[in-house]
Amino acid sequence: MIEPGLKKIVTFTTNVGTTSVIGHTGSAKYKRLHDRVFLGAAVRHPDNVVLDIYEVL
Numbered sequence: 001m002i003e004p005g006l007k008k009i010v011t012f013t014t015n016v017g018t019t020s021v022i023g024h025t026g027s028a029k030y031k032r033l034h035d036r037v038f039l040g041a042a043v044r045h046p047d048n049v050v051l052d053i054y055e056v057l
Helices: 028-034
Strands: 006-015 038-044 048-056
Touching: none
Parallel strands: none
Antiparallel strands: 006 048, 038 048
């Protein structure tokens, strides 16, 4: 079995209690996002959250 690789896309920090979400849309502007699978990992600190976003290759 071939295991998929991961490519780190971005790391960012956000304030606790805020959320940024790109939902499903038919817009051609976001086609690249709909053709891929992404995974994320988060670490919550008292005053912020650090997120790492990966693309499954």
